[in-house]
Amino acid sequence: MASPAPALLTDDADPSFAELLAGRPHLAQHAHDGLTMEEVPLARIAREVGTPTWVYSAGTLRRRYRALRDALDEAQLGAEIHFAVKANPNLAVLRTLAAEGAGADIVSEGELRLALAAGIAPAHVVFSGVGKTPGELRFALSRGVGQINAESAEEVAMISAVATELGVTADVALRVNPDVDPKTHAKITTGKSGNKFGVAIEDAPDLYARMAATPGLRPVGVAVHIGSQITAGMSAYAAAYRALAELVLALRAQGLAVERVDCGGGLGIPYRHEPAPAPAALAGAIRNTLGNLGVKLMVEPGRWISGPAGVLLAAVIIEKHTGSRRFVILDAAMNDLVRPAMYEAWHGILPVSPADHVAPVSPCDVVGPVCETGDTFARNRGLPRLEPGSLVAFLDAGAYGAAMSSTYNARPLAAEVLVDGARFAVVRERQTQEALLAGQRLPAWM
Template identity: 70%
Template sequence: MAAPLPIAPADPDPSFAELLAARPHLSMNALDGLMVEGVPLARIAAAAGTPTWVYSAGALRRRARALQAALVGDGLRAGIHYAVKANTSLAVLRVLAAEGLGADVVSEGELRAARAAGIPGSAIVFSGVGKTERELRLAIAEDIAQINIESAEEAAMLSAIAASLGRTARVALRVNPDVDARTHAKITTGRSENKFGVAIDDAPALYARIAGLPGLEPVGVATHIGSQITSGMAAYRAAYARLAELVEALWAAGLPVKHVDCGGGLGIPYRDEPAPMPEALAGAIKASLGRLNLPVMLEPGRWIAGPPGLLLASVVLQKQGADRRFLVLDAAMNDLVRPAMYEAWHGILPVGPVDFVSPVAPADVVGPVCETGDTFARGRALPSMTPGALVAFLDAGAYGAAMSSTYNMRPLAAEVLVDGTRFAVTRDRQSYEALLAGNRIPDWLEERSP
């Protein structure tokens, strides 16, 4: 089992300047403080309040183009389908759609979001181990590019639905290559004990069965071995080598395979750790699958959306405990759950220009939720900060807002897109009226009310 990532690493934390230098869409202005592209975060806080998610359109574009260039540079015919689960913002999806990216979805909601953002059905892949009949019917109605089948039972279910509609669904068989991606245990997906896909040894027989089912057109094989993979390309090479052997076995049996879905999972450096670049992933694909001369598909999420996003929060108060200082923010684990769920590390920068250069001392950064787990960082070097001062959590664009909740009856935060010197609120802060909407008190309880 992969070891958790500690909230307080043993190695010294990178300095504010080092964190800033590694993120070109951020800068520090001596008067306006921390900037995203050409917009001061203080201006966004004044207009939208806090906590607020902020995304850089420029950074999204640069990362999409860098991945595309890496694939083309290795001579690969590749389609990129952004993993919507990482960030479901319609504005983010629209930026990526304009860059030619499709979508990888895992629910009806994500499928509808992708379509609402302008991504055509022909550029959408539907993954996931528990697709419902309703979701499969919608996928067929939208004539999406591909449905990734994850079990014999799902194949039979989809066949019956498609046949009843008089339609044919294009499908790929997701296989589990039993490869350890050496990532966090909660986000590994390619080992034999994981719930995803079918065992690769069982794949030839099931693929042949799918080819004979009414309403299904098998077009390829797929895999996905995990998320936040930073330990090099060995796991990818091993998984893709097994896929290549499977494709050759299917061809030998006279079965059609038109492309290979390589999944996603490429990690990012949250701190200052080394992380593989897209060129390395393209090289692994070329080395393992190049001999097939087939188009490939990729489904990146975190690598595209993580660095371009941050969570902007305000200091509620600074509290001196018996032996430690607490910096209490208006953001909480219901907003950014990754530290509580995965022991994940996020860089935290002061937004104010004076705070940025002030002396620092260890502080525990916490939120107001009634859980000890509502802790973002322990012993983090930060200046003394007064109520209302702003901080920014870095690299929060993936699995940040998408995993947020209303725990403790806290409304969902606003979202903002920055594009050059422009910014716009792209999701309003949830109102308390909206938070309560849909709740009902049964009539018989109303009758008993005093």
């Protein structure tokens, strides 16, 4: 059956394959090897490891970390970079960034254990999050984490109780909510008054003063994080940082010590053709608002560093034609990459084969095999005719990809691979069907 005619291009047309490649220097299309990451053909990884598989570029992780580091240094901020482990908790990814000097921003005991296993010093770890348990706080304080970001008066009391029990003093920053709209997706906005995060900024002076008189605590500063995938310029950052600067001055006017300001993260990346805010712009926003306060500054990037470094490699099961619709059904599914289903997120999709790369394209819906209509990666996407076994790569999948995957429909977790120049290695083995059953037990009465 003939494929439907190509859709007419509009001003909102998707980027071409060439445009997608041009913005991702770690990827290239070769006439013989097809799509490669650094010097490794993705088809080779598919042959040796199988699909679906996450593939990360070590060179890109380093390059993007250094670009952010250079921008902060050129602005003379002396800011520490704490990678947001929630974006990509793979141990090899964390070790690559730790070797560059990155610290860690963590939100659970599990993420702290990963950061420590990756070689990140406890003193270079910031523990964020609205729901830290007493057990997690006990573990973090016993390991000597550098800073805990408290998000409520109730949590301040909990930290005090745990620190007192252990006989230690916790360095605590107060996370404030500045009620700033970063113009990002509602599900990843974290700095508006209706969000669950932080303390209302008008309540912060009183709580910070109480923290100074609370046993087991040493209030060291303030923190903010207004959201993720922020691409609408620096105005939201500047507004949040101005509010923080005013708060620091107000606290010092009360005779309270403020040594640190945690600026959060959230710098966005261009998945489709969104504006791409540069690290230098973020550094400028920090310098212009917080640069003269004499505080130690911190940033918490996640997506900006690891997002472009990863792809999800998948294979075509079949193409299906129903009426006028063409469906490309892959062996990857929403349990692997949930962002399109959860956030209506757009990911570039490139064919791996050199022949497919130059073949005529026509609109199709790219879907997975999970039994939900929500298991849809793209609608009306231009792709060539793809035979069973053809490979495609989802771009910019290095953040909130594998980290958010699940075993829905009893589908094992995909393998993860790290590429570094001409070499690659499996850095998380594909979960086996046996492992899916391993933790389950039948009750005695069965």
